[in-house]
Amino acid sequence: MLLLAVDTATPAVTAALHDGDTVVAESSRVDARRHGELLLPAVDRVLAEAGVKIDAVTAVVAGVGPGPYTGLRVGLVTAATFGSALGVPVYGLCTLDGLAFASGLEGPFVVATDARRKEVYWARYASARERLDGPAVDRPADITARVAGLPAVGAGALLYPETFPDAREPEHVSAGALASLAAVKLAAGEEFLPPLPLYLRRPDAQVPKNYKVVTPQ
Template sequence: MLVLAIDTATPAVTAGLVEVTGDAVLLRAARVEHDARKHAELLMPAVRAVCADAGTALRDVDAVVVGTGPGPFTGLRVGMVTAAALGDALGVPVHGVCSLDAIAAEAEGDGPLLVVTDARRREVYWAAYDTADTADGTARRRVDGPHVQAPADLAARAAELGLSAAAGSAGLVGLPVRPPESPSPAGLVAVAASALRAGAAPGPLEPLYLRRPDAAEPGARKRVST
């Protein structure tokens, strides 16, 4: 099964083609570019580039996996709308996965893990993980989050939870950084691999914004007296 994986939940614009076999997730091609202001401009060229690198056509994709955040509104919706449009055009299922889960899936080392990404506005997105035995082998299991919080508050909570290592933007909370710092195509697909192999129907795509929108419905018009 050939899967297109994309993510725009972080400053990284990620696209890749991943082959899912009965017992493995194999990266065929990947493009990752870092520019927090050009998700829309960079994503589809990256999709076309990975198809060229893999020597395959976009119509040969069997499924799409997209990171659903958490992430800032503008960047995150670029990837999710693109994934939904491609899935509709190609007639293939689109699976949404938490972008922090994709980072955790490829984090180095064992033991408790804290995945942290920059949420801007002097805040971070985070989720905590431990290891668990699954049908596919040992994997990371999310035990808390995702949340959005000030780095100082998270640093105190990490000490309470006994988390000694972290990934992503962990330096913002004073913890050591483990790669990867953004979701990779293989990490995204690894999170959805069981559902893909089972041919399970994906659930609705729901973005993890974790914040209320800045825009608000206008109130009642002020009465103008004559």
């Protein structure tokens, strides 16, 4: 087994390889505006570090978000392209689940990432492998009572200490954590999400409703 995992749902552009037992190579860079520019070089780096060619990959794992439209689709389109070209399955995982898995927390906790517009994408977990609620998108002030007393991980938690006073690392998801979670799920015969984007809200860029029609003279 050799899993290639990618995620671009957060400002972290991240790729990793997992051999079924451990992460053999990983590359992450935080840059919210260069997902399309940075992802393929990251894949090249992990392949080179592992000393394998792309045709050694047996499955692709993609973080499906939630996340902003523009960044999120970069990772999913890349994953779909690799899957099609290699003839291997593409498995979707919630990006928040990857953060939860990486946290290593055992008791109830929250994962929150930055959704911009002064909102967070968030979910509540019973453990690193069990999601209770979400994912959802809300203003932090609107969920304060629902997350009170719980530790929280992710960039969204670090941004809003009033709502998440017990904010902790990791700040961003890592493809290594996604790949490790996928390996556990595959070994247990568990189901995956389809590799489709989880947006939770409409994209920022939209076609104007009342644009001027110009007719030829």
